[in-house]
Amino acid sequence: MTSRIVAWAVLLFLPLPIVIVVLSSFTSAGYLSFPIEGVSLRWYAEFLGSADWLKVLGTSALLALIGALVSTGASFAAAWAVVRHGVPLGGSYETLLLTPLIFPHAAIGVIMIVTLAGLGWLGTFTGLVLVHCILTIPYAYRPVAAALRKADPALEEAAASLGARPWRIFWLVSLPAVRPGLVTSLLFSFIISFDEVTVTMFLVGPFVMTLPVQVFSEVLESASPIIAAVSAALVLFTSLMVFVLDRVIGIQFFVERD
Amino acid sequence: MPRSARTALMLAPSALLMAVFVVGLVRLIWSSVVLDGQFDLAHYTAIFSRSDYVAMLGRTLRTAALTTLFALLIGYPTAYYVARYRGNRNVLLLLIIFPWLVSIVVRSYGWVVILGPRGLINSFLTWSGLTDRPAPLMYNDFSVVLGLVHVLCPFMIIAIVSVLMQIPRNLEEASMSLGGRPVHTFATVLLPLSLPGILTGTTLVYLMATGAIVTPLLLGGLGDTMLGTEIFQEVMHFFDYPKAAALATVLLVTALAIVLPIQLLERRVTRRLNGEGAP
Numbered sequence: 292m293t294s295r296i297v298a299w300a301v302l303l304f305l306p307l308p309i310v311i312v313v314l315s316s317f318t319s320a321g322y323l324s325f326p327i328e329g330v331s332l333r334w335y336a337e338f339l340g341s342a343d344w345l346k347v348l349g350t351s352a353l354l355a356l357i358g359a360l361v362s363t364g365a366s367f368a369a370a371w372a373v374v375r376h377g378v379p380l381g382g383s384y385e386t387l388l389l390t391p392l393i394f395p396h397a398a399i400g401v402i403m404i405v406t407l408a409g410l411g412w413l414g415t416f417t418g419l420v421l422v423h424c425i426l427t428i429p430y431a432y433r434p435v436a437a438a439l440r441k442a443d444p445a446l447e448e449a450a451a452s453l454g455a456r457p458w459r460i461f462w463l464v465s466l467p468a469v470r471p472g473l474v475t476s477l478l479f480s481f482i483i484s485f486d487e488v489t490v491t492m493f494l495v496g497p498f499v500m501t502l503p504v505q506v507f508s509e510v511l512e513s514a515s516p517i518i519a520a521v522s523a524a525l526v527l528f529t530s531l532m533v534f535v536l537d538r539v540i541g542i543q544f545f546v547e548r549d
Numbered sequence: 550m551p552r553s554a555r556t557a558l559m560l561a562p563s564a565l566l567m568a569v570f571v572v573g574l575v576r577l578i579w580s581s582v583v584l585d586g587q588f589d590l591a592h593y594t595a596i597f598s599r600s601d602y603v604a605m606l607g608r609t610l611r612t613a614a615l616t617t618l619f620a621l622l623i624g625y626p627t628a629y630y631v632a633r634y635r636g637n638r639n640v641l642l643l644l645i646i647f648p649w650l651v652s653i654v655v656r657s658y659g660w661v662v663i664l665g666p667r668g669l670i671n672s673f674l675t676w677s678g679l680t681d682r683p684a685p686l687m688y689n690d691f692s693v694v695l696g697l698v699h700v701l702c703p704f705m706i707i708a709i710v711s712v713l714m715q716i717p718r719n720l721e722e723a724s725m726s727l728g729g730r731p732v733h734t735f736a737t738v739l740l741p742l743s744l745p746g747i748l749t750g751t752t753l754v755y756l757m758a759t760g761a762i763v764t765p766l767l768l769g770g771l772g773d774t775m776l777g778t779e780i781f782q783e784v785m786h787f788f789d790y791p792k793a794a795a796l797a798t799v800l801l802v803t804a805l806a807i808v809l810p811i812q813l814l815e816r817r818v819t820r821r822l823n824g825e826g827a828p
Contacts, residue, residue, distance in 0.1 A: 298630030301623050302641060305648040305703065308659020311669060315662050324667035365562035372559035376552065384560075387567055393753070395760020395804050397777035398577075401797040404784060405580065406573035425566050432563075486652035489762050489777075493784060503652045510658050510767060519662070522655040529651050533643070542642045546711040 309526055316519035323514045334520035344505070344521060351502040354416065355485035358423035362431040363476040365424070367469075370436035375444065385436070392429035399426070400493035407494060414496020422494060426487060427480035434479060434544070438472020475540045482532050486525070581794040592795035602779075609776040610803065612690065612765075613758035616697040620754045621747065623698070624705035628746075629739075631706070632713035642710075649703035657767045660696045661687065664768075688770040696764040701757050705750035712746030713739075742822065748815040752808050759804050776800050 311325060319329035338344050369388065373381040391399065403422045404413065412418030446468065450460045466473075488503040495504050502525065509518050536542070550558075584591050596602050631641045648656065663669045666683035674680045686692060716739070724734040762777040769775070774782070776796060783793040 294626035294630045297623060297626040298641075301627040301702070301706075302644040304699065305644060308656050308663060308699065309648055309651055311662050312655055312659045322667070323662060323665070324672070325662050325669045326672060361562075362566075365566060368559040368561075369563040372556045376556045376559075378556060378560065388563060390567075391570060393756055393808070395756055395777070395800050397760040397762050397780045398797040398800050398804075399760075400762075401780060401784065401790075401793050402570070402573040402577045405576050405790070405794070406569060409576070421566075421569065425570050428563060428566060482650050486650070486654075488652060488654050489760075492762075493781070503654045506652075506658070507654045507763060507767075510654070510661065518658065522658060525652055525655055530647065533647050533650055537639070537643070542639050542646055545646050546642065546707055546714060548711050548715060 312519050313523045313526055316516060316523040318516050318519070320516070323516050323519065334516045335523075337517050338520045338524065341517075344502075344517075347500050347502050347505045348524075350416070350499060351485055354419055354423060354501060355481045357420050358427055358484040359431070359477050359481040361420070362424045362427040362480050363435065363473060366428060366431040366476060367435050367473060370432060370439050374436060374439045385432070388432050389429045391425055396489035400490045403490060404493045413494065414498060416499050418494055419491065419499060419501070422490060423484040423487065426490060427483050430483050431476040431480040434475035434540070435469060435472045437547075438469040438475075442468035471540050475536065475544065478532055478536050478539070482529060486529065577794050578798050580791055581798045584791070592791050593799075595792070596795055596799065605774050605779055606776065606799070606803070608690075608773065609759055612693060612697065612775060613755050615694050616701060616758040617751055617755045619694065619698045620702045620705040621751060624702050624750065625709055625747070628706045628709035628713055632710050633718065645703050645706050645710075649707070653700050653763050654767075656700055657696050657764045660692065660699065660768055664692055664695075687768060688773075690769075690773065692768040693765050693773070693775075696768040697758050697761060700761075700764055701754045704753040704757070708750035708753065709743060709746040712743050712749075716742045741818075744818045745815055745822070748811050748818070752811050752815075755807055756804050760800060776803075 315323060315325050315327055316334055317330050317332070318324065318327035319331035319333060320327065366388070369384070372378050373384060378384060394402075403425075407413040407415075407418040407422070410418070410421075412421065442465070447460050447464050450464045451457075455463070486503055488501075488507055491501050492504045492507060495501065502521065506518055506521055506525070509515070509521075533542075536544075581592055582588055582590060627645075631638060631645070634641055661668070664686040665671070668686075670686060671680075671683040674684060720738055720742075721734055724738045725731070729737070760777050761775070762781050765773075765775045765778050766781070769778070776799070780793050780796045780800070783789045783796065
């Protein structure tokens, strides 16, 4: 009984601040307040009419897209080698791929600033892509490795014994078998990259900026409700991704153990 | 192409990314122990000889410990309820996963809207006449821990749910039908079996809390810096990279000092649960 009361309190507590932000974005006042003082869409108009905000949105989307593609590709290749080829110390390699997840983000921020400065990529889009690939690898690797472990290699052997060429087998047999895992890796790493702020804010500069980092610096400096409108857009975007994830693999995926 | 060459080629992209990370880590530690080309612990003595830094370290560890404790206290019952829910569990999971995937900036900002001077709680307090002036709910230890618990709690819940879902319900039923009281059943059946999930969740929440920057900066007081926010200030405002590197190394060491024992314990518990090396 107690667990039921605590559980429902927590289940309502978790989405609460997000709901409040979305509601407060519809204010007509020039300052942030809750409950809102009048209903209007003026802050959405301001957001969508601002070339600066839209540019930052574009940067974030492109960054997340490239990052998701690269880290999913790298994860797929690595998982194939580990699962199918039986690499020596494969288990340790998998643990290594998960380490960015368990490093405190403030430390990763400094590590990456030192690294990118050495490469001359500080404050560049290329630098952000590199860092986001590293940060999303743990999220991209798990789904695709799990899918590969579930797929039956006997199907590929059957195709081979029937005379199919390796590339044809890969394209027609192997890939379809792991497609849900691949799509999950892509979506998962896309969301993580799109929302990442703690490490990214060390690395942005005058020429490159991401949406969550821009939101963060605006919150520190002003109380304009436009932040609520941009946040609401971020929330809408995340809900779309979660919806697709649920369709592709089912929300249960997040609590399944390998 | 021989099989081994193909394997190497497949591992190359991820290995390259990890190499960048590992080399960066080594360079970070290196730059924190070198001064004018010579081995020197000056950055560390400078940190530990300043009382405000020592206080900041203490505040970081205390905040992380409190966050982890509260996340566990509210996370465990929630995870239990979700794992044993007989209806449509996906709806409950959605209420956990969706907030978890929303950017921490948005979630922390939500607390600004709730706790701020014109926020939800103060609007209510003023409207109801309980106060005539906004109560200072933000920029203190309370708001930082509240925000961190909210942001990190899903990690705890997800880790525990995934373990609890693998424990057959009838184990508890068997214990109860043999006359075990709920508390006894929890302590002797559920708790030991779910220990791996608790340890994983505790590790993740503690690590993320020690290295948090966004939530403490948005919800914490100006003077109440934590290790993460201090590192950020050193880099962004003072451009003192060696000091930031030393602070980041201190962060890594304090994190590892807590996490490594927990990981070893988790291995042992998991081995024992799997029946290997049992007495």
